[in-house]
Amino acid sequence: MTTPTATAPDRTVSLREVGPARRGTRPDEVVIALSPAFAGHFSKTIVDVPHAEVLRQLLAGIEEQGVTARLVRVIDTADLAAISHTAARLSGSGISVGVLSRGTTMIHQKDLPRLSNLELFPQSPLLDAPVFRMIGSNAAQYAKGEHPQPVPTRNDQMARPRWQAKAALLHLKEFDCIEAGRDPVEVEAVFSRGTTG
Amino acid sequence: MTTAPRPTTAAPRQSLRTEILEARPVNLDGFVEEWPEKGLVAMESEFDPAPSVRVEGGQIVELDGRSRDDFDFMDTFIANHAIDVESAERCTAMPSAQIARMLIDPGVSRDEVLAVSRGLTPAKVLDVVKLMNVVEIMQGMQKMRARRTPANQGHSTSARDNPIQVAADAAEGALRGFAELETTLGVLRYAPMVAIALQVGAQVGRGGVLTQCALEEATELELGMRGITAYAETISIYGTESVFIDGDDTPWSKSFLAAAYASRGIKMRFTSGTGSEVQMGNAEGKSMLYLEIRCILMAKGAGVQGLQNGSISCIGVPGAVPGGLRAVAAENLVASMVDLECASGNDQSFSHSAMRRTARAMPQMLPGTDFVCSGYSSVPNADNMFAGSNFDTEDFDDWNTIQRDFQVDGGLRHVREDEILAARNKAARALQAVFAHLELPPITEDEIEAATYANSSNDYPLRDVLADLKGAQSVMDRGITGLDLVKGLESAGFHDVAENLLTVLRQRVSGDLLQTSAVLTGDFTPLSAINDPNDYAGPGTGYRLQGERWEQLKKLRHVTSSTNPETEVG
Amino acid sequence: MSASPPPELTTADYPLSINRPELLHTPSGKPITALTMDAVVSGELSAEDLRIAPETLQLQAQLADASNRPQLAANFRRAAEMTAIPDDEVLAMYNALRPRASTAAQLAELAARLEGTYGAPVCAALVREAAEVYARRDLLARPVADSDQ
Numbered sequence: 001m002t003t004p005t006a007t008a009p010d011r012t013v014s015l016r017e018v019g020p021a022r023r024g025t026r027p028d029e030v031v032i033a034l035s036p037a038f039a040g041h042f043s044k045t046i047v048d049v050p051h052a053e054v055l056r057q058l059l060a061g062i063e064e065q066g067v068t069a070r071l072v073r074v075i076d077t078a079d080l081a082a083i084s085h086t087a088a089r090l091s092g093s094g095i096s097v098g099v100l101s102r103g104t105t106m107i108h109q110k111d112l113p114r115l116s117n118l119e120l121f122p123q124s125p126l127l128d129a130p131v132f133r134m135i136g137s138n139a140a141q142y143a144k145g146e147h148p149q150p151v152p153t154r155n156d157q158m159a160r161p162r163w164q165a166k167a168a169l170l171h172l173k174e175f176d177c178i179e180a181g182r183d184p185v186e187v188e189a190v191f192s193r194g195t196t197g
Numbered sequence: 198m199t200t201a202p203r204p205t206t207a208a209p210r211q212s213l214r215t216e217i218l219e220a221r222p223v224n225l226d227g228f229v230e231e232w233p234e235k236g237l238v239a240m241e242s243e244f245d246p247a248p249s250v251r252v253e254g255g256q257i258v259e260l261d262g263r264s265r266d267d268f269d270f271m272d273t274f275i276a277n278h279a280i281d282v283e284s285a286e287r288c289t290a291m292p293s294a295q296i297a298r299m300l301i302d303p304g305v306s307r308d309e310v311l312a313v314s315r316g317l318t319p320a321k322v323l324d325v326v327k328l329m330n331v332v333e334i335m336q337g338m339q340k341m342r343a344r345r346t347p348a349n350q351g352h353s354t355s356a357r358d359n360p361i362q363v364a365a366d367a368a369e370g371a372l373r374g375f376a377e378l379e380t381t382l383g384v385l386r387y388a389p390m391v392a393i394a395l396q397v398g399a400q401v402g403r404g405g406v407l408t409q410c411a412l413e414e415a416t417e418l419e420l421g422m423r424g425i426t427a428y429a430e431t432i433s434i435y436g437t438e439s440v441f442i443d444g445d446d447t448p449w450s451k452s453f454l455a456a457a458y459a460s461r462g463i464k465m466r467f468t469s470g471t472g473s474e475v476q477m478g479n480a481e482g483k484s485m486l487y488l489e490i491r492c493i494l495m496a497k498g499a500g501v502q503g504l505q506n507g508s509i510s511c512i513g514v515p516g517a518v519p520g521g522l523r524a525v526a527a528e529n530l531v532a533s534m535v536d537l538e539c540a541s542g543n544d545q546s547f548s549h550s551a552m553r554r555t556a557r558a559m560p561q562m563l564p565g566t567d568f569v570c571s572g573y574s575s576v577p578n579a580d581n582m583f584a585g586s587n588f589d590t591e592d593f594d595d596w597n598t599i600q601r602d603f604q605v606d607g608g609l610r611h612v613r614e615d616e617i618l619a620a621r622n623k624a625a626r627a628l629q630a631v632f633a634h635l636e637l638p639p640i641t642e643d644e645i646e647a648a649t650y651a652n653s654s655n656d657y658p659l660r661d662v663l664a665d666l667k668g669a670q671s672v673m674d675r676g677i678t679g680l681d682l683v684k685g686l687e688s689a690g691f692h693d694v695a696e697n698l699l700t701v702l703r704q705r706v707s708g709d710l711l712q713t714s715a716v717l718t719g720d721f722t723p724l725s726a727i728n729d730p731n732d733y734a735g736p737g738t739g740y741r742l743q744g745e746r747w748e749q750l751k752k753l754r755h756v757t758s759s760t761n762p763e764t765e766v767g
Numbered sequence: 768m769s770a771s772p773p774p775e776l777t778t779a780d781y782p783l784s785i786n787r788p789e790l791l792h793t794p795s796g797k798p799i800t801a802l803t804m805d806a807v808v809s810g811e812l813s814a815e816d817l818r819i820a821p822e823t824l825q826l827q828a829q830l831a832d833a834s835n836r837p838q839l840a841a842n843f844r845r846a847a848e849m850t851a852i853p854d855d856e857v858l859a860m861y862n863a864l865r866p867r868a869s870t871a872a873q874l875a876e877l878a879a880r881l882e883g884t885y886g887a888p889v890c891a892a893l894v895r896e897a898a899e900v901y902a903r904r905d906l907l908a909r910p911v912a913d914s915d916q
Contacts, residue, residue, distance in 0.1 A: 078478070157546045157578060157585030158225070164513025165229045165237075168476045172235045175478050270904050277896065278838060311835065415858055422854055424817055438904065442866045447906065449897035450864035452842075456890065457857045459846035462819035500842025536836065678814040683807050696804060702817050703802045707784035707791050708827040711843065713836065723782040727834050 013039050013052035014190050021072040021184035024092030029068045030139045032058055033087030034187070036075050036177035037101040045103030046124045046166055049132075055189050057129050058097060061136020067093075067143050069136075071189060074098075075182040078174040081115055084108035086184060093143035097135060102170040103127045107139050118142060119150050125163040126154040222549035229517045236480025236488070239471070239515055239524035240327060245487045248321035250289045252282055261320040269438040271491050274448035278498030279535075281315040288316030297328040300337035300534065303735030307340055314534050319490045322534075326486070326527040331560055334526045339564035340733040341533040343503075343726035344714035345740050347565030349608025350540055351375035351575035353395055354582035357654045358387040360665070361625050361640055362580070364398030365648035368624035369617050370575035371402025373593065374609040376716040377428065379572060381411040381582050388412055389672035390637065390665055392425045393682060396698065397631055398624040404697030405717035407464065407710070411583075414454065421463040424679025424702050428464035428710070430505050430540065430571070434495055435469065436488025439479040452499040462705035464715060466503035466538060467496045471524055472514030485515055486524040490531055497535045502713045504532045505571040507542020507561070510584070516547060516557075526560035533566070538714035538726070544572030546585035554587050555599070562599070562607050565740060567714045569607050577653045590652070600750050606742045611752045613767060622649040627691045634685030635677060637668040776829045783826060794820045794850065821847040841889070848887035864897055866906045873908070874898035 015034065024031065032055070039051040055071075062069040072090060074083040084098030084106040094110035095118075103124035106117045119138065121127055134151045141148040211219070218224070233242040251259035257276035258265045268276065281288075288296075296313055299305045314322070329337065351370040355362040367378050380395045382388050392410040399406040410420055411431040420426045434451055435441040441448070451467065458465035469492035471485035480488060489506065496504045508515050508525050515521030525542065532539040541561040548554050561569050573596075574586035581589065588596060597611045625648035629640040638661060647657045679702045686695035700721050704710050710717065715725035733739030742750065758766045780787050784799065791799035793816045806812045824847035831840035849857060863869045863877055874894055881891040901907045 155584075157581070158549060160510075160513040160546050160584070161516065161548050162225055162227045162513075164476070164511070165227050165517030168472075168478075168514055169229050169232065169237060171478050172232065172237065172475070270900050270906075273900050308835075414861070418858065419854070423814065442906070445865050447864065447866055447897065447901070449893060449900070450861060450866075452893060453845075453864050453890070454861050456842050456845035456849055457861060459824065459842055460819070460849035460852075460857070461854075498838055500838035500840070500845075502839055676814075678817075680807060680812060680814055680817065683804075687804060687808060692804075699802070699804060699807060703799060704784060705817055706793055706799050706802065706819055706823065707782070707788075708819050708823045708843075709782040709784050711824075711827055712781065712830065712834075713839065722785060725781070727778050727781040727830060 011050065011052040011056070011191055011193060012043060013050075013055055013192075015039050015071070015073060015187040016190055017073070017185045017187055019186050021090055021186045023090050024070060026068065026092040028066070028143060029070055029092045030062050030143050031070050031072055031087040031091035031096045033083045033096055033098045033184070034071065034073045035078055035080075035083055035098075035100045035174055036073070036179070037174045038073070038099060039189075041173065041177050042101040042170070045101070045127065046163060046170060047103070047128070049103060049128060051101075052191055053129055054099060054103070054132050056191070057132035058099070058136040061133040061138075062140040065137055065140035065144065067140035071187045072184045073187050074184045075179045078171070078178055080104055080106050081108075081117065084117065085110070085114040090184065095139055095143040097139045100124070101174050102167055105132070105135055107135065107142065109142065121151070121153065123154065123156065123159055124167060125159050126156055222551070223553055225549040226553070227513065227517050231518055233484070234482055236475040236483050236485065237518065238484050239518050239520045240323070240484050240486035240527060241520065242484040242487070244482045245323060245484050246320045248289055248318050248324050250280070250285045250318050250321075252286055255282055257282060257285060261318050270447060271436065271438055271441070271495060274498055275319065275491065275494045279494040280318065284312070284316035285318070288313045289318050289321045293321065293324040294328055296325045297333070300325070300329070300341065300530075301333050303340070303733070303738075306734065307731055310341065310534060311536050314536075319487065319494055322490050322494075322531055323484075323487050326531060329527070331523050331526055334523070334530050335560050335564045337530045338526075338533060338560070338566060339739065340731065341530060342564070342566055342731050343533060343536060343538055344567050344716075344724065345729045345731045346724060347606050347608060347740065348376040348568050348716055349374060349573055350377040350379060350568040350571050352380070352544070352572040352581055352583055352586055353378050353398070353575050354380050354382075354580060355391070355576065355654045356383065356580045356582065357657070357660070358383050358391055359654050359657050359660055360387075360390045360394035361628060361644050361648045362576070362651065362654050362657055363391050364394040364401075364624040364628040365621040365651065366576050367395050367398030367408070368402035368620040371399045371406040372612050372617060372620045373575070375406065375573070375575060376608065377407045377409070377568065378575070379409045379411060379430065383582055384662075384666070385412065385416075386666050387669055388416060388420065389425065389677070390669045392420050393631065393672070394628055396425060396427075396679070397628050397682060397686070397694065400694050400697040400701065401624040401627050402620050403719055404693070405701060405719060405721050407701070407717060418457065418461070421458065422461045423677070424705065425677075425682070427701055429458060430466050430468060432465065432467045433469065434467050434492050435473055436491040437474050437479050437481050437483070439481070440474045440477050443477060443479070448495050448499065455499050455501040459711055462708055462711070464710045465501060466505055466540060467499070467501050468505040468509060469493070469496070470506050470509040470511055470542065471528055472508050472511030476511050476514055486527055489528045493528070493532050493535060493537065497537060501537075502711060502715070503538025503540065503567070505540040505542075506532055507571065509542055509571070510545055512542065512545050512547050522557055522560070529561060529566060536713065536726075538567045540568035540571035541566040543570040543587045544583065545587060546578065547587045557587060563603065563605055565606060573609075580654050594754055597750070597753055601753060604742050604747070606740070606746065606750065610749045611754060618649055625649065627686060627689075627694050630689030630691060631682055631685040634688060635672070635681060637672070638664040776826060776833060778830060778833050781830050783823075790826060791823055792820055794818050819850065821850045824850065845887075845890050845893065848881075848885065848890050851885045851887070864894065866901070867908050870908045870910055871898055871902055874901070
């Protein structure tokens with residue numbers, strides 16, 4: 001089986017904190033919640049998709065549905081359900097997308113139980129740029145009150161031998177970046193050309 | 198820096214040999230460095246506790262450096278239920294090297310080892326097996342396996358949850374030698390139909406094969422209580438309190454569940470394995486094997502007869518760290534050395550490398566375990582709904598050849614094509630009769646033809662899934678039981694299959710299959726650690742592959758006749 | 768329940784289905800030898816007849832003790848008690864033992880019900896032990912409902 005390769009443009013992203021995350025009022029927004037080490041301690045997913053590309057695709061997917069996106073960073077947990085649910089409750093539409101540094105992603109809705117979700121993409125090694133774009137698009141459609149077809153999930157039996165241990169390692173590192181007791185913060189994505197040469 | 202950017206991927210030149218090595222499948226596998234502080238380490242960690250035990254007033258008040266007030270719930274459960282209080286201080290004080298020697302010394306019987314192991318703390322058990330290399334671990338396994346006769350367990354699933362496929366593959370798997378067959382679903386609502394198919398197919402292939410359907414607890418228990426399945430195994434336990442709680446259970450809730458299964462006469466074992474805690478980020482800084490030993494002792498304390506372990510679905514984690522497979526072999530040994538049935542892993546996709554896949558199984562296959570695989574895929578891996586196994590149908594002939602090469606019994610055998618076709622066809626027909634009897638969506642002649650010759654789910658006509666799901670629901674609503682299957686088989690003239698299934702159901706009333714390591718032989722004799730105890734005592738003793746069984750395993754698909762080398766025997 | 772005291776079994780009696788079938792009865796009192804195909808076809812047997820009887824679990828507990836497996840024997844003794852509890856209630860009791868599913872009072876009530884209604888003192892002891900540990904490890908349900916969201 002093949003795994004997606006990073007063919008993304010050579011860009012990097014950093015997240016600039018602009019203040020405490022607040023509850024949105026616009027019904028046409030999706031909140032994207034990023035994990036403690038996203039675009040910070042780490043710069044790419046488990047299969048080397050740059051975090052800049054992850055964000056660019058999610059934002060594009062949301063915007064092409066005519067919905068606005070807002071970014072927050074959740075700092076006090078690395079639990080994807082908790083991150084996503086926190087963001088859903090901040091979202092004016094009640095819809096959020098939570099993303100871990102290694103790429104694992106979830107679409108959540110504020111009225112669902114925390115351990116439930118609208119769509120879950122647990123196999124981080126199988127998430128590439130087109131999938132992130134579809135996730136953004138679906139989240140935006142939920143925000144508009146539509147019922148999109150779920151993003152097709154992929155399966156790869158050989159993902160376990162290749163990625164399971166690295167995923168565990170990335171998970172442990174993300175845990176290390178948790179700052180207990182810190183509330184979510186609103187962030188701005190600052191994209192820049194990569195520094196090569 | 199001043200020139201226009203060029204797509205410079207100017208990597209240093211590689212040798213042609215390196216290019217070949219880079220392309221080898223093993224380099225698709227993931228490997229990581231150890232991180233002992235976080236528990237990302239197989240079995241050698243300075244953060245594991247030192248063994249200690251103190252007994253006061255008939256109660257263990259100190260365990261591996263912790264006093265009772267500081268016990269987490271695993272410590273408490275193990276201290277209260279798993280460790281023999283009478284012998285704990287004496288056994289834990291024995292030099293670890295002495296206990297390790299007892300494990301491999303053919304002059305020391307299995308019972309003599311058990312008299313010591315029942316008084317050991319988790320850290321002490323770890324201290325003992327840490328002294329053993331992988332050959333010594335295998336020697337220990339050869340003696341400590343509970344049942345004298347080794348066996349194997351198969352997965353029989355379908356990517357389309359096609360019950361006809363499951364029945365035909367179960368019949369073939371049973372014929373090839375699996376003593377237990379397990380299924381699970383893509384669409385959970387299909388469960389009753391597929392569980393019925395598994396049971397019927399298995400009893401066609403070989404009377405007495407035990408079946409299970411892995412589901413959430415309530416449905417799994419219900420199918421068992423109705424006699425549609427015969428045993429259960431996916432009852433997960435974990436080595437740290439926090440991960441156990443994340444799984445929404447405690448040692449007491451799982452113990453209660455263990456008794457619930459026994460109260461309905463259903464064989465059951467727990468499941469655990471190295472790597473699950475660190476994978477969930479809560480290893481509390483302990484090595485994978487130390488935490489797994491805690492699981493094993495918890496299972497022992499619960500009074501469950503056996504355990505499926507050997508990392509199981511987390512095999513990619515120990516598989517990626519140094520010494521990981523030594524730890525996996527050791528965890529199987531520990532289950533056996535505390536007298537539990539051990540279904541020893543080799544049941545999940547493990548490596549891109551055929552060489553590594555084979556090597557992974559040797560510490561279980563060569564000494565023999567109660568179930569060498571706790572799920573050899575008896576369907577193509579693409580149809581394996583447990584996310585793929587270490588071995589599948591394509592490996593049957595390799596497995597049989599390895600058994601013959603080393604004269605070891607891995608539980609399977611080569612079966613002639615005509616026998617396989619007959620069993621598959623009969624299984625599909627028997628299921629057709631049962632579905633008709635139960636007024637479930639019919640099975641067509643085209644489907645029977647397909648089942649006879651098929652390899653994978655792609656080779657079958659598509660079912661009307663919605664009709665099947667309605668049928669599955671009606672099986673639950675109408676309270677269909679194993680007895681209804683017997684009636685359907687009998688009335689359609691499948692007397693032998695009906696009799697096989699009735700005999701399996703009758704076993705439930707006797708409770709014989711609840712004893713440690715119990716399976717049913719082809720003549721329906723319950724074979725367990727009581728009447729088939731492992732009596733290994735050195736060369737020439739214990740289970741030996743000989744006689745009729747060895748003659749069976751000498752057969753392969755292609756063997757040149759010595760009488761007439763222009764022909765093959767078969 | 769049964770009038771005569773249970774026999775003293777040794778490991779040589781295993782398997783009971785072959786060596787001591789005369790000791791085996793269904794919960795409805797039929798001998799195991801009555802579970803024949805004729806009886807199935809004639810409709811004399813119901814699913815109830817294919818359940819294990821508490822006396823049989825006590826016999827298997829003896830065999831487990833005789834083969835030096837005290838924990839397994841204890842499990843069989845809890846199981847013997849549980850044969851009296853309906854399927855749904857067994858599952859409900861299991862769910863009540865999950866982490867933070869029950870208050871101390873609810874677990875005490877459960878233990879009392881096991882002991883009183885079902886004559887299940889061994890199961891009750893397990894629940895009481897759990898209640899004590901859950902209290903110490905913060906695993907009891909909080910009396911007030913979680914106000915989160």
